Structure formats: C-alpha cells, structure tokens
Amino acid sequence: MAKKVVPETDRRRRKPTKQGVVLTEEMIVQTALRMLHEHGREGLTVRRLGVALGADPSTLYRYFRGTDDLTLAIADELIGRAMRGWRASGDWRADLREVGLRIHTAYLNHPEAAVLTANRVSGRANEIATDEAILGILRSAGLSDPDAVRVYQAFIDLTLAFAALDAASLALPEAARAADEEVWRATYAQLSPETHPNIAATAPLLVARMNDSAYPTALGMLLDSAAATLEAG
Amino acid sequence: MAKKVVPETDRRRRKPTKQGVVLTEEMIVQTALRMLHEHGREGLTVRRLGVALGADPSTLYRYFRGTDDLTLAIADELIGRAMRGWRASGDWRADLREVGLRIHTAYLNHPEAAVLTANRVSGRANEIATDEAILGILRSAGLSDPDAVRVYQAFIDLTLAFAALDAASLALPEAARAADEEVWRATYAQLSPETHPNIAATAPLLVARMNDSAYPTALGMLLDSAAATLEAG
DNA sequence: AAAAACCGTCAACCGCGTTGGCATAAGCTG
DNA sequence: CAGCTTATGCCAACGCGGTTGACGGTTTTT
Numbered sequence: 147m148a149k150k151v152v153p154e155t156d157r158r159r160r161k162p163t164k165q166g167v168v169l170t171e172e173m174i175v176q177t178a179l180r181m182l183h184e185h186g187r188e189g190l191t192v193r194r195l196g197v198a199l200g201a202d203p204s205t206l207y208r209y210f211r212g213t214d215d216l217t218l219a220i221a222d223e224l225i226g227r228a229m230r231g232w233r234a235s236g237d238w239r240a241d242l243r244e245v246g247l248r249i250h251t252a253y254l255n256h257p258e259a260a261v262l263t264a265n266r267v268s269g270r271a272n273e274i275a276t277d278e279a280i281l282g283i284l285r286s287a288g289l290s291d292p293d294a295v296r297v298y299q300a301f302i303d304l305t306l307a308f309a310a311l312d313a314a315s316l317a318l319p320e321a322a323r324a325a326d327e328e329v330w331r332a333t334y335a336q337l338s339p340e341t342h343p344n345i346a347a348t349a350p351l352l353v354a355r356m357n358d359s360a361y362p363t364a365l366g367m368l369l370d371s372a373a374a375t376l377e378a379g
Numbered sequence: 380m381a382k383k384v385v386p387e388t389d390r391r392r393r394k395p396t397k398q399g400v401v402l403t404e405e406m407i408v409q410t411a412l413r414m415l416h417e418h419g420r421e422g423l424t425v426r427r428l429g430v431a432l433g434a435d436p437s438t439l440y441r442y443f444r445g446t447d448d449l450t451l452a453i454a455d456e457l458i459g460r461a462m463r464g465w466r467a468s469g470d471w472r473a474d475l476r477e478v479g480l481r482i483h484t485a486y487l488n489h490p491e492a493a494v495l496t497a498n499r500v501s502g503r504a505n506e507i508a509t510d511e512a513i514l515g516i517l518r519s520a521g522l523s524d525p526d527a528v529r530v531y532q533a534f535i536d537l538t539l540a541f542a543a544l545d546a547a548s549l550a551l552p553e554a555a556r557a558a559d560e561e562v563w564r565a566t567y568a569q570l571s572p573e574t575h576p577n578i579a580a581t582a583p584l585l586v587a588r589m590n591d592s593a594y595p596t597a598l599g600m601l602l603d604s605a606a607a608t609l610e611a612g
Numbered sequence: 613a614a615a616a617a618c619c620g621t622c623a624a625c626c627g628c629g630t631t632g633g634c635a636t637a638a639g640c641t642g
Numbered sequence: 643c644a645g646c647t648t649a650t651g652c653c654a655a656c657g658c659g660g661t662t663g664a665c666g667g668t669t670t671t672t
Contacts, residue, residue, distance in 0.1 A: 160620085204621070264547075274575065274578070278576075285577055307541050334510075342507065344515045352532075355529070360532050360536045364533060385650090435651060437629095
C-alpha cells in the first residue's frame with residue numbers, strides 16, 4: 147500500500163467510483179460533517195462514510211492518512227464555516243465579540259464535530275486565517291504585543307472551551323442525554339433539605355438555567371478586562 | 380443474561396477470579412484510572428481491563444451496565460479525588476478559588492479521564508457533594524439565590540470547560556501531540572510577515588504562552604465579577 | 613504505442629463491546 | 643451437614659470497527 151496520500155492540489159483524478167461518483171477531498175469532508183450531524187458521533191465510521199459516498203471504505207485512505215487526518219480536515223472546515231464572510235468593522239470590541247459568537251455558534255451547529263475537533267490544531271488554511279484576524283483586531287486596537295498575545299490566548303481558549311463544553315451536552319447520544327436529564331429529576335431535584343440545604347433551596351433556579359450557555363457572560367467579562375488593559379496602557 | 384447489575388451495597392461476593400482476585404467496584408474504577416493514565420485513552424478497553432484485573436472481560440458486566448456506566452463511575456472518582464480533604468475556611472473568595480483550582484488540578488492529573496468525563500453528569504455521591512458545597516459558599520457569602528445560581532453556573536462551567544480543554548491537549552496520543560507541536564514549528568512560526576503580519580510579529584510570544592493555562596486568569600475575572608455583584612446587592 | 617502513475621476494489625486481519633449459556637462456589641434454610 | 647438458590651466468573655460467539663496489501667483497470671506521460 148502506498149504510504150503517502152497525494153496532496154489535493156497535485157491530484158489528477160482518474161477513476162470514478164463503481165457507483166459513478168468522482169471523489170474530492172472536499173466532498174468527503176462535507177459528507178462526513180453531514181453524517182456526524184445526522185447520525186451522531188458514533189454514526190461516522192470509515193465504512194459508513196464509504197457507503198454514503200458510494201465508494202469502498204479503503205478508498206478513503208487515498209485521501210486521508212487515517213481517521214485522525216480526516217478529523218483535522220473536519221476541524222478546519224468547521225472554523226472556515228464560522229468565519230465565512232466575516233469582515234472587520236474597525237470597532238475592536240464589536241469585532242472580537244462577533245468572532246467569538248460566530249465560532250461558538252458554528253460549533254453548536256455541529257456539536258458532534260465540535261466535540262471531535264475543538265482541541266486540535268490543524269494548521270490548515272482556515273485556522274491560520276482566523277488566528278491572524280484575531281491578533282490583527284487586538285494589535286490595531288492598540289494593545290502591545292505581549293498584551294495582545296495574552297488576551298488572544300484567553301479569548302481563543304475561552305471560546306473553544308465553552309464551545310466544546312456546550313457542544314458536548316448537545317452531542318451526547320440520545321440515551322446518555324436522556325440519562326443525564328433523568329439524573330436531574332430523579333436525583334438532584336429530590337434531595338432532602340436536611341442533607342443538601344443549598345441544592346434543595348435553589349433547585350428550581352438550577353433547572354431553569356440548565357440549558358443556557360454561560361459563554362456570552364464570560365465573553366463580556368473578558369472584553370471588559372481587555373478594555374481596562376487598553377485604558378491603563 | 381441478567382439485565383440488572385447488583386448494586387455495590389447489596390453485593391455479597393462469591394467467587395474469586397481464576398487468578399484468585401476478588402473484585403470490587405472500587406478496584407475496577409481504580410484500575411481503569413490507572414490504565415487511562417498509563418496507556419492513554421485508547422489503552423482502556425473492556426478486554427484489557429479484564430486482563431489487568433485478572434478476570435474475563437465479560438465479568439465486568441456484572442458490575443457496570445456497559446462502558447458508559449463505567450465512565451460515570453470514573454467521573455465521580457475524579458471529582459472525589461479533587462475534593463478529598465477539603466474544608467470551607469469561611470472566606471468565600473478563597474474557598475471558591477481553591478475549589479476551582481482543586482478541580483482543575485485533579486483533572487489535569489488525569490487528562491485522559493478528564494476528557495472522557497468532564498461533560499457528564501453522574502449524579503453520584505461525590506458530584507452532588509461538590510455542587511452542594513459550591514452553592515453553600517455562594518449563599519453564605521450573602522448572594523441571593525438567583526445570583527448564587529448564576530455565579531454557580533458560570534463557575535462550574537468555566538472550571539470544567541477549561542479543565543477539559545487543558546486536559547485535552549495533555550491527553551492527545553503521543554503521535555497527535557507531536558504532530559500538533561510540529562505544526563507550530565513547521566507552519567505558524569514560518570509564516571511570512573507579508574501575508575500574516577500579526578502572527579509573524581508575535582510568534583515568539585505565542586510560543587512562550589502556548590503551554591500555560593488561561594484558567595487562573597479567567598477564574599480571577601469571575602471572582603471579581605461576583606464580588607462586584609455582592610457589593611451592589 | 614508503451615510505460616508509469618494513480619486510485620478504486622477486494623479480501624483479509626485483528627481488536628473491539630456485548631451477549632447467552634453454562635458451571636460453580638457462596639450463602640441460606642433446615 | 644445436606645440441599646437449594648442465586649450470584650457471579652468464564653467461554654464462545656456475533657457483528658462491527660480501522661487498516662492494510664495485492665490487484666487491476668484507467669488516465670497521463672513519454
């Protein structure tokens with residue numbers, strides 16, 4: 147077997163698939179994303195991806211070194227979708243807020259893919275462009291390079307961390323998701339005020355907040371802190 | 380096959396294993412944690428866990444309904460380790476900070492387990508006790524119930540989100556980890572100032588910060604915000 | 613027109629989680 | 643101590659997973 151995958155740019159397509167499909171790296175990634183969305187994290191397997199594309203599973207190894215390589219390609223597609231069409235307005239605070247919310251939203255639109263990829267560094271085009279954009283916002287706002295890097299790191303980590311956390315509960319297999327919610331009703335909401343006074347006192351409030359993301363609040367705090375740095379510097 | 384797993388409390392042990400080992404739920408969880416630590420996330424399988432315990436893999440299904448159930452047990456053990464020996468000092472800010480750092484640290488000590496469990500609700504004893512403790516800190520600090528719940532949610536989500544994010548990069552299989560770092564040297568650090576001025580200008584600073592967690596900073600921001608709420612209320 | 617490269621397919625390997633049936637030892641009853 | 647029940651460990655098997663090596667047809671190159 148060939149050890150190397152031919153890079154997409156050098157690829158001269160040869161044979162259509164038995165079912166008549168002509169494959170592309172892009173087509174494979176899009177199909178993988180769709181399968182993740184429709185059938186959940188467990189629903190994406192090399193074999194099923196092959197079936198969905200009308201190709202033998204082993205064909206995919208001509209395009210990706212393995213599942214990890216495919217994962218990175220999915221990661222970059224996700225961030226690409228988040229930033230598609232974005233333009234800087236010049237208002238650093240509004241820009242940063244929008245980039246954060248775009249990423250958070252894009253990830254929540256594909257929770258299964260988000261869980262899979264939120265913590266990876268793909269080094270592909272879309273990821274690099276996004277980092278460049280964020281640093282550009284901070285530096286042209288007037289932050290020194292060390293401050294820009296500090297805020298950049300807090301910003302991107304906060305955003306990805308919340309995206310991953312919020313996506314994770316959306317991406318749970320239906321059974322686990324139901325189980326987690328059932329735990330709430332069956333366990334937390336039933337605790338005695340004697341043994342667990344604080345949970346018992348706040349149970350209704352806890353339930354009401356359970357499905358909201360704390361990301362916007364946390365992002366606001368970060369922006370406040372960055373603004374303070376800017377004024378002090 | 381029996382549909383039900385006998386609860387640990389009702390269990391009257393009968394047979395030692397072929398290798399002479401007498402199993403316990405606790406022993407299984409501890410062994411699973413150790414295997415995760417030593418052989419990574421992929422290294423923990425039902426079959427290997429069986430071997431490590433000196434028991435047939437199928438025996439584990441007498442103790443857990445399946446891998447998901449085992450995962451929840453691991454989750455609770457992790458939070459239990461984080462909080463072991465903790466006592467409230469009465470200074471709400473110091474207490475909250477310590478609880479956050481304890482959880483973050485405990486998770487980073489078992490990154491593979493953390494990635495597996497950070498987003499699950501186990502409803503088991505240690506998890507409930509921790510939530511009760513956090514709410515207790517906030518309410519006895521003087522926050523109203525709605526404020527306490529708001530801060531509680533931001534606090535626990537922030538902590539778990541960062542724990543998961545920071546753990547994830549520690550937990551990457553060695554190959555992927557090396558690949559991610561290589562991406563940095565090979566890609567980010569080599570970008571031309573012409574096409575990527577902001578990354579090029581800050582590359583050394585980015586590299587220097589790459590391995591630090593932004594959690595303590597973010598936690599500080601959250602505590603500041605909570606203190607402001609307290610004074611305003 | 614011949615040679616080379618590409619790339620889809622086939623068959624196979626091994627490891628995975630899980631299950632049903634079976635054997636046996638532990639505990640209970642007397 | 644004898645016999646019954648039942649918990650629990652073990653075995654064999656199932657279907658599915660990722661991955662690989664050999665093969666062969668098709669396109670591109672020379």
